[in-house]
Amino acid sequence: MTTPSPWTHVTQAAAALAAGMGVGRFVYTPILPLMHTQAGLSAGAGANLATANYVGYLVGALAGILAPALVRSRAVLRGSLIVLAGTLAAMPATHSTAVWAVLRLTAGTASALIFVVAAGSLLHHLREHPPHLSGWAFGGVGAGIALSGLLVLVLRSVSDWRTAWWASAALATVLTAAAWNLRPEDPASTLMPGSTAKARTHRWFSALFIAYTLEGVGYIVAGTFLVAAIGQGSPGWVGSGAWVLVGLAAVPSAALWARLGRRRPRTDLLLAALLVQAVGIALPALVGGVATALVSAVLFGATFLGISTLALATGAQLRFPRSVALLTAGYSVGQIIGPLVVAPLLRHGYQQALLLAALVVLAAAVAAGVLRIGFPHHMVVVRPTAPGRRRESTEDAGARDPLAPHSAD
Template sequence: MPQRTPGVWTVVVPGAAAMALAMGVGRFGFTPILPLMQDQAGLAPEQGAKLATVNYLGYLLGAVLALVRPAVPSSVLAFRVGLVVQVATLAAMAATASVPAWALARLSSGVASAVVFIAVAGVVAVRLSTGGARSGGWVYGGIGGGIALSGVLVLALERTGTWSTAWWACAVAAAVLAAVAWILPVGGAPGPVRAPASRAGSGPPVRGRPGVRRSFVALVVSYLLEGAGYIIAGTFLVAAIRATSPGWIGSSAWVVVGLAALPSSALYSRLASRFPPATVLRTALLVQAVGMLLPAVFSGSGVALFAGVVFGGTFLGIVSLGMGTGARMGVPRSAAILTIAFSIGQILGPLAAAPLLGGGYAPALVLGAVIVTLAAVPTLLIRSGRNATG
């Protein structure tokens, strides 16, 4: 027990803060602020989709950088520069009304978020690899905390402030999170990310078994499709809810998304220790698809909030399950490969949805749900953990 205390204070707390900054506020703060930018700054839905895509392109570039230059995400300097860049780009979003400037800020933010995310994942893999699965789950849960924080800030400001005020508030919150994350002991070899779903005892690695290549390819395809499908809701869910419900409901739904995501990685860790991880992953994907359909088919505050719970309670858990399943397969640099596949999906998703936005957000959400449903199909070919028979 005494050995766990340093891990909590030097890894879990600053690691969760870094995740909350890089992913929760830095990446997904755009979602609740987007409707304000459309209403007050004249940003067209298609422009919003392109800004989202630029951010995901930056994330892809950051993931590729981490793959070809492994020293970058294990560098304390690179990690801290990533934190500073995230704060600076949030402030830049507030300081200008130029779409090209916003695009540059979102691109830079995407690169920084990938570097920080992979750096934190490496620390979790090294420092919490023994008996730290649940603690690691709370580190990843920081993403949900950041999402909830950004939603609360926008909810508090949308009646009295402006879109730029909301960005300034996110920048200040990001600066506080960066100060907490600053002490994270970055520097261990990244290695395969031992995500919360891959608990010790859930089954032996499947490297070298027949069918492992097929299983990993199926996982990569599923992960790419999930990236393309979920990000449509991740980008437009709040705007879609606001189109059919009172404005405060949209931001409230985003707070619910974050709160539901906060404990989801730890929860999926337990589920994956009791059931085949591929089965848990497939179920989560199908549940997520249903949750994405709800606001497209039905209106009302109750439906909107329930959709937020379903979306938040699945997307981060799916990420953890995917990373954990890849790690158990023993494929070299599986985390980097999966991150790149996910990033490609995130770029394709908004591009595919953009032509549908002229008819409202419902068609885009339906498209996202169809893509996520398709992502469940390749999981039938995945063999991992206790069911790794090849």
């Protein structure tokens, strides 16, 4: 029997992530300005809808943690993809903010379940392949952002917000078809645990947890309001065009950061990525103009997936119990807090919100700087060789696979 090409699996996982995250979660960003001007949505209500989506994401993420069987279920993947497309198509059917909130909360839950199934599938089926393959699969998030942003950019001049939602639902449906046969993690599989040696890593994990939670707060403000902020001081096409650039920059970012992680300590890369992202978020609030907006988009798109990859891999390297679960929970809570914190500032436009978000990401960088102090870069790792046998290695945990932290959990 011929072994299927790993690129087939990469493509299917990328399509699932593009639908679940790039479209289902982030298409709201370029549609938000249209809903402000055409559907009468206030800035505060827009922030509340964003929060509803992030609460739903936390619910889905916790479900995947508490019920591991969900991660290995093709039915959960397919059902979540269908529900997600349905919530997108239903958005234009009402003007009720309460109904919109329920739809966005449901979409967030579906997005999280799609993510955990796709991530588990990648870790299981691509475990023995080069790390950049998983990175390219996670680039599907960026591809979904770029495709949905391009769709809204084209439609904004010829149609309205309703059509934008219906078109995004159609795009999610096409991506669902491409991801339909994605093989989840084998239900019978068991992941080889890491070394049972108890390392005193609490201080470093605490710094990592704080950094990643703050990143959740800061990045989501830009991820929600960047298009609207740019659109306030630039021609209408610039905001949507910038969001397309965010997606395009994100496509190769996880794979590139994974490669860099084999040459430089992840703690150094995490600090650098946070500093670059802070600059990218602050730029549109400090300097106007089309060029600034586009540079901001590239810097943000090139870092937000990389930061997640680096943070989770660092948690695995520390072998802290349930590191992925804890980091994901902190990140999700940060995403809920972000829009709520900046909501009072939105009455005066988006500049203050972006500046606050940049400061929060800078605070995350400070925590990442603390993380670097005395960090145990080389820890003994137990790697599987053959069934029933294990071998030890002193390479960085997760260095072979940028997503190894999930398997370590």
